[in-house]
Amino acid sequence: MRHFFVLLIFGILLAASSCRTDFDTVASSGDLKFSKDTVYLDTVFKNIGSSTYNLKVYNRSKEDINIPIIQLKNGLTSKYRMTVDGMNGNNGKVFNNVTLLSKDSLYIFIETTADITDANPTDFLYTDEIQFDSGSNLQKVALVTLIQDAVFLYPKQNPDGTKEKIEIDGKEVDGFYLDDNDETNGNELIFTKQKPYVIYGYAGVPENKTITFEAGSRVHFHDKSGLFISNKASLQINGAISTTKNLDNEVVFEGDRLEPEYSDVPGQWNSVIFADGSTNHSINHLTLKNAIVGLDIRNQDGTTFQITNTQIYDCSNYGILAQNAKINGENIVINYAGLAALSCVYGGDYKFTHCTFNNTWSGGQQFAVHLSNKLTGAIPENNPLTQATFNNCIIYGSNANEFNLDKNTAAAFVYQLNNCLLKFGSTSNPDYQFSTDTAHYNAIILNENPTFFNTNLNKLNIDKTSAAFAKGNQAYIIPLDILGNTRTSPPDLGAYQSKDFPK
Template structure:
């Protein structure tokens, strides 16, 4: 009986295995297909190595093929291979069954040179199948960098835009030293690295030549989507309690863990920080946090955080022509986009620091989550004037000529990973500002567009004075 039962099982096994086509073709017409014709690493840093790129190789034929050779054309290539989990410089007799595929993984290490400008490095990856050679282009743009590892600035120092700066660990500005960052400087921070200022920071860019602070991953996380969409790639900027007189103008800072943080421990006798025409965005903590400090912001855009985009505790603040927006991608937003603390008499139980004084003028506060954490500001010294808010409400002594719950119509398309806080032509924020609030610091926006082109002009609310269709705009 046992053997009788085994007979149908053996028969079934033979039938099942006969469905697998182990035949291989030697026809020259049985060529391969590839997931792309060019594997591009984009810009890579010398002496550092690249992330791994993936190429998928398909056999769309009914029969199997044997690839007799996989190798780079240049024997001195800077690129290296891994075929289906095996590393090497060349491979032979690689089999792909009919209708199946394999993965080829590619990495690169490019030595440092004396070049200032990026240069193209390329090779052809050859596949020879049944005497037919097919090629896939592999390229990278190599960039030399100035490496700063655990660096301390102990005397006045200037960073110039000759080469990007790659910061490992942290860059610390000691007390009594000033770090000056010139227009066009790119500072790239490795995972966990931060800029910590005990002395003074003077980061002043120009229209069309901004200073950039971001993580050091400059490849793509998705096709056509750069790593800058991912927050938490580096630490952030910390301006310590003993640091005063800091200035940040025409700076783009993105993809940090803690954003820009300042604390003066209640010393309001000196200006802590002035921010002008800058875009701070995409932080896994608050984008900008100020505690008991005297900080002002003019023409700035703050955006993308799961916490408060702007968090202010006590202190003195003036925010004019600013956009505070939130379209954070990866987790729920848990705090109001503009969060104000120690501003109401009920907040002052400890009586250690004076209550907040703040004016928000010609601004926009809009996005996922609540607009502001305080629904009533009675008894405070906090005023929102000509501010567009994502909230239902009415004007009172602290909310003056505000626009309630009217979509400002940003160009941002969150689901397409496109973040652009310029306004569409029919935005309700256009011409709704008070011209008397436009001071010398924000006469022009970060694109160089005049807020008051005519004596009778009414300014547009928010960071951007110009109206855009989106074409040619990078933000």
């Protein structure tokens, strides 16, 4: 019992000493150190909040100090806001009497939401500064953000407070139909390069209408948003060869977070959906990134969907998911998808030439290419695959098997690979006898590394050391590669001619 009372008294004394909150401090002398002298908050669209950025403040002295004030220069009117060691201060703008212990540091977290009218009209920069103390002890850290103007397209609010809806797959989702005579935006079915576009919800193309994307247009999709091409509606993407790293003539679809850390994050927006019966589609020089499903193509009306010179990256499910579609694809590059780079299901008619399908998604169930004439839940569950032809293509990835056939013998299943580099492990399955089954496979290069430049950066260029170098068949050649360079004879496999290897 005596030992118990001794421990109890010791615990009380320890608790009392640990609860001390008064510190003998001295006034700040203007000798604070900072992790950076300028905080650059990456480009944001007007009135869309930025990511959170941090600044670390150090007290290198041997004394505990009191900082009388930490504030934004523009005060309560500033478009920046911050927290200081978890404190919100006065609306995140002004903080009084902040204690910083000797040899210690504090974190400041900064974010912004600003309009284009807040920015400097000559360079579209919005600036402010964090001020520490005042007078002769004043220290400053600059804040800089580029505000980008945009055309915002979103569901209108109904009189009862609900959002406008459209129907997709029998379900109502937040969305709206684009208007070719909108009172604010004019013709919303023609996307130009004058300003980027930001879409909230699903933007629908009405029946018997065509949506056109001019060269250089940029479309940014918010979370859970996408594009919906209705029955009898059409899509035309008219991108062109770009001469700069900025892809000046490329049409670009991506998420609406512009910060570099979001550039390769999958699943930031939903999909471009081509509904049953949509028609007369053409895509040239499109770069699509960060979707759940890049292109979701369903039961076309029999017209051929032409897809050329197109790059699709970082999709959490599929790069292209085609269901009973008819596609002619040339110079297509797809990399990194949670299920398959290219998945053609429920039959259809497909021809791909000089395409690169690669999948480096971590896991064992992903494919670069998946072909099937089945669809669970459909009536009937099988549909003829009348053609699936791959010429001068690369089908590769990080798994042992990157090519998958899922057949129902009750329907046709016609496929052929000619002069392709393919990754596939050994098997006795008669569907995968690449050297002896000449009805389906001709001149297959099996399990040799194409040595892409950098798959993590979506650089699927090759050089002369690649197993795909000069292995193509001249009979299938597309004269120009995806970058507009002339192919040699014999051509390289895939979408890139080897001289395009980055320096």
